[in-house]
Amino acid sequence: MTVTAETAASGDVAAPEVPDSPAAERQALIERWAERHGVDAARRLADAEDLADAVEKAITPDNTVDTYNKSWRVWERFCAAARLPGPEATRGSLVAFVTWMLREGQQNGKGYAPSSASTHLAAAVVGLRERGMTVSGDDQAAARAALQGLAVKLPQAGERRGRGQASGADIDGLRAVARACPDTLTGDRDKALTLTGFHYASRSQDPAGLLTGDVTLHPRGLVVAVLTGRTKRSVRNAKIRYADDPAICPVRAWTAYRTRLADEHGPRWADPSTPAFVGIDRWGHVTGGMVPDSVTRAIKRISKRAGVPIAWTGHSLRIGLASVARRKGRDAIAIADQGGWARHSRSMLGYMQRDDGWDDNASAGLA
Structure with a gap:
C-alpha cells in the first residue's frame, strides 16, 4: 500500500516491509508532516521532496x-x-x-x-x-x-597495473594528424576536433558538450565557451588564435569543417543549438552529437591513423597543451586559465614536470 498524506493523517498506514528503506523514511516524514501541519501541507511538502529528487537527478552528470x-x-x-x-x-x-x-x-x-x-x-x-x-x-x-x-x-610482487598516465599530444603529432586526415567530412571533423581540442586542453567530455553557438569566430581566432568544473559549474572562454602554420591552424580547421557540414547536410547544422562536433558513420551519415566515449575512441583512432608512436587517449590533448606550452616558456597561470585548471593545480604541474624534469634536472651535466 502506498502511504499518502491522507492515509498518514488518518492512521490507516501499513507498516513498511523494510523499516529503514528510503521509501519508509519518506513515509515516516509524511506522517509527521501530516500530524504537525495537516494533510494539505503534508502533500505540498511531499511534492517539494519529489521535485528536489528530480532536480538532483537532473543535475547529476x-x-x-x-x-x-x-x-x-x-x-x-x-x-x-x-x-x-x-x-x-x-x-x-x-x-x-x-x-x-x-x-x-x-x-x-x-x-x-x-x-x-x-x-x-x-x-x-x-x-x-x-x-x-x-x-x-x-x-x-x-x-x-x-x-x-x-x-x-x-x-x-612485480605487478604493474593500470595504463599509467596518458601520453601527451605534441606539435609533431598534430602535424601528422593533419596530414593523415582524409579529404572527407569525417577527416575535416577529425582535424578540427584534434586541433581545437589541443588548444583549449580538452577532456573527452568537453567537445562532446559543445554546441555550435559555444564556438564563435573572432578577428583574432576562436572563442570556445567550455563548461568546466566537476562540482561547481562555470564557463571559461578559451581563446584560440590563428596558427602561423595553416596546416595545423585550429581556426581554419574549424571553419572548414563547419562549412562542409552545412554544405553536405543542410544549413540546419549552422543553428547555434546543434552539436559542435557530430558523429559520422562509415557511409558519411551524420548520427547526432558526439558523446565522451565516441570522442575518446575518435582521438585514439585519429592518432593511430597518423602513426603517432604511442596512441593518444581522450586526455592526451589536455596533457599536451600543458607540457608543450610550458616547454615554450608560457606562464603557468596563463596555461591554467586557458585549460581550466585551478592555478597551481597538482595535475597541471605534474604534466609540466614531465618536460621540466629533463631540462631542470639536478643530475644533468654532472658526469
Missing part, C-alpha cells in the same frame, strides 16, 4: 551516473561469486570485495588496478546507501585501508 551503475554491477558480480547477500555491507564483505577486485574482479578474470578498485568501492557504497543499507564509516575505512595495503604489495 551522466558520467557519474554511469560510474555508479557500472560499480553496482561489479558489486553484484562479487556477491554472486562470494555467495553473499547483495543488499548487505559489513566490514568483512567490504574487505572481501576489494580483495576480490584486486585478485580477479574483472570479467576476464584479471584483477583491477587499485585506482579502479577504489572507484568501484566508493560507488558501491553509494549504491548500498541509496538502497537503504547502512554502511558505517569505520567499515568503509577498513576496506579502504585493506585496499591501500594490498595495492602496496602488488609492485613488490
Whole structure:
C-alpha cells in the first residue's frame, strides 16, 4: 500500500516491509508532516521532496551516473561469486570485495588496478546507501585501508597495473594528424576536433558538450565557451588564435569543417543549438552529437591513423597543451586559465614536470 498524506493523517498506514528503506523514511516524514501541519501541507511538502529528487537527478552528470551503475554491477558480480547477500555491507564483505577486485574482479578474470578498485568501492557504497543499507564509516575505512595495503604489495610482487598516465599530444603529432586526415567530412571533423581540442586542453567530455553557438569566430581566432568544473559549474572562454602554420591552424580547421557540414547536410547544422562536433558513420551519415566515449575512441583512432608512436587517449590533448606550452616558456597561470585548471593545480604541474624534469634536472651535466 502506498502511504499518502491522507492515509498518514488518518492512521490507516501499513507498516513498511523494510523499516529503514528510503521509501519508509519518506513515509515516516509524511506522517509527521501530516500530524504537525495537516494533510494539505503534508502533500505540498511531499511534492517539494519529489521535485528536489528530480532536480538532483537532473543535475547529476551522466558520467557519474554511469560510474555508479557500472560499480553496482561489479558489486553484484562479487556477491554472486562470494555467495553473499547483495543488499548487505559489513566490514568483512567490504574487505572481501576489494580483495576480490584486486585478485580477479574483472570479467576476464584479471584483477583491477587499485585506482579502479577504489572507484568501484566508493560507488558501491553509494549504491548500498541509496538502497537503504547502512554502511558505517569505520567499515568503509577498513576496506579502504585493506585496499591501500594490498595495492602496496602488488609492485613488490612485480605487478604493474593500470595504463599509467596518458601520453601527451605534441606539435609533431598534430602535424601528422593533419596530414593523415582524409579529404572527407569525417577527416575535416577529425582535424578540427584534434586541433581545437589541443588548444583549449580538452577532456573527452568537453567537445562532446559543445554546441555550435559555444564556438564563435573572432578577428583574432576562436572563442570556445567550455563548461568546466566537476562540482561547481562555470564557463571559461578559451581563446584560440590563428596558427602561423595553416596546416595545423585550429581556426581554419574549424571553419572548414563547419562549412562542409552545412554544405553536405543542410544549413540546419549552422543553428547555434546543434552539436559542435557530430558523429559520422562509415557511409558519411551524420548520427547526432558526439558523446565522451565516441570522442575518446575518435582521438585514439585519429592518432593511430597518423602513426603517432604511442596512441593518444581522450586526455592526451589536455596533457599536451600543458607540457608543450610550458616547454615554450608560457606562464603557468596563463596555461591554467586557458585549460581550466585551478592555478597551481597538482595535475597541471605534474604534466609540466614531465618536460621540466629533463631540462631542470639536478643530475644533468654532472658526469
